Amino acid sequence: MQWQIYKKEQGRYVRVATVIGVGVVALVLAYYVWVLLERHLPGGMPAAPGAAAAVTYKVYVEYAVPALLFVGLTAVSLLYMNKPVVVDFLIATESEMKKVSWSSRRELIGSTAVVLVTVFLLALFIWVADTMIIAGLTHGLGLW
Secondary structure (H helix, E strand, O other), X not given: OOOOOOOXXXXXXXXXXXXXXXXXXXXXXXXXXXXXXXXXXXXXXXXXXXXXXXXXXXXXXXXXXXXXXXXXXXXXXXXXXXXXXXXXXXXXXXXXHHHOOOOOHXXXXXXXXHHHHHHHHHHHHHHHHHHHHHHHHHHHOOOO
């Protein structure tokens, strides 16, 4: 039985981007595991320079476990990207993204400006209302 890529010519960019994304996540996870192992594994290099020359297990575990985790997760993602269900979903996603009507740069800047101004005005209104309520409770009713 020969291994073949399912629908090889379709959804290539989405598959590659997904595998790269999973690879980045696997790399970050492997680094996190390495940091945890470095901090929490007992042992390390011998204290005295003239002591035993053997390197303890810590070095091997500290580097092998994250490396195996990274290679394993990346290999699983590569195999998973060849499953018909996943490939068909990614192909459909890519075709739908080509149909999207993207905003122009001018529309995007205008919409962003409207959102920022609205958020600023809402924050200003809430601050004024809060200040007035506190002033009313403090000076008007003498509660504090």
